Amino acid sequence: MNPTIIPLFSVIIPTYQRNDLLAKCLDCLAPNVQTLSTESYEVIVTDDGFNTTAEGLIRERYPWAKWVSGSRKGPAANRNNGAKYARGKWLVFTDDDCLPDRHWLEAYAKAIVDESNYQVFEGRTYVNRPKKSLSEVSPINETGGYLWSCNFAIERRLFESIDGFDERFPYAAMEDVDLNYRLTKEGYKSFFVNSASVCHPWRKMGEWQKLKQHQKSTLIYLSIHPEESNRLNKVYYLRAFLKDLILEIIPGILKYRGAGATFALLKLWLFLENMLLVKPPLDRKLEF
Structure with a gap:
């Protein structure tokens, strides 16, 4: 991307020692895969890893993405860290275990034009197959109203004005619920964009x-x-x-x-x- 051009979107991907999953996510965001023009978006990987990081992976296989070291204070702080490096007018968040569709960013770009009264958009999150175990979970969002952190877009100025995610949440839970609640209290409603879709494969709920x-x-x-x-x-x-x-x-x-x-x-x-x-x-x- 030409550094003199201000992109429309800055895609923020927090990661933590899951290079195999991150690679699959980045494959979906490659300039020759996303239908939105290359000049219209940048990708920022903010990395909380300490035993291993994705710096080498990105340098060797994804030179079009920007790698930055995270603060190692949890997912909320890691997302805020990535946003500090963003140049785009809009921030788009997804997770390192998600697989954005080819038209993901283009769908958000169209929604921003068609629904210009909104400053927050959330996309559809779906699963890759039927459920095989009761312990499998996924943040499915087929109708909107959740603002899950794995698939939403927010105007950068608004995100900065509310101080982003609350960094008092140290774990991957409730930080997006809190952000949605604060935005709602301030009178900001989100618009659901069904065509801005990402696949979130089933994951084990964990121990x-x-x-x-x-x-x-x-x-x-x-x-x-x-x-x-x-x-x-x-x-x-x-x-x-x-x-x-x-x-x-x-x-x-x-x-x-x-x-x-x-x-x-x-x-x-x-x-x-x-x-x-x-x-x-x-x-x-x-x-x-």
């Missing part, structure tokens, strides 16, 4: 430690926004669990047998823990 990190992130969220406790009470949490039980856990046990039962017990234990704390998980929007 107990990951679930506990999500719980800690929820506690941080409610300490920052105590008014949310008025809405997210025990009744809300119970209804959320019952919905999970009927729509996911019981069918999962029947389908996946022993593995499904083990995972169901894990979710039940986490539910009981959170009920005692009166802290519901906000990993997705619930509608009843």
Whole structure:
């Protein structure tokens, strides 16, 4: 890219010691793959790795992308770090384990023109195949209203004016929920762009430690926004669990047998823990 040209988009990709997944993501963003013109976007990889980094990978295979060292304070701080190097008028965020469609950036560019009253856009996030295990998870977004950090665009000036992601969130959980909540409180609505799609393949939910990190992130969220406790009470949490039980856990046990039962017990234990704390998980929007 000509350094004198200000790009429309700066694509921010936080990464942490997942070079194999990052390479697949970058393959989808190559100048000869994305349908948006090369001069219209830049790609910034902000790297929190310490045992290994992606610097060599990018220098050798993806010289059109910019590698920067992260702050090693978690995903929220890492995304903010990448944004500091951005030159684009708009920031577009995705994750290193996502696979953007060929028309991803072009779809956002069209939406910015067609829906000029909006300063925040979110795209569609879909999965690569049918679910094979109850423990598989993905931040699916087929209708909007989530603003998941793996697929959204925001005007850079707005992002900077609200100080970006809250760096008090040290784990990969709740930092995007917090950003969405703050934007909504300030009166900024997001527009859903179905054609701005990325694939987020199924991932294993992870061990107990990951679930506990999500719980800690929820506690941080409610300490920052105590008014949310008025809405997210025990009744809300119970209804959320019952919905999970009927729509996911019981069918999962029947389908996946022993593995499904083990995972169901894990979710039940986490539910009981959170009920005692009166802290519901906000990993997705619930509608009843």
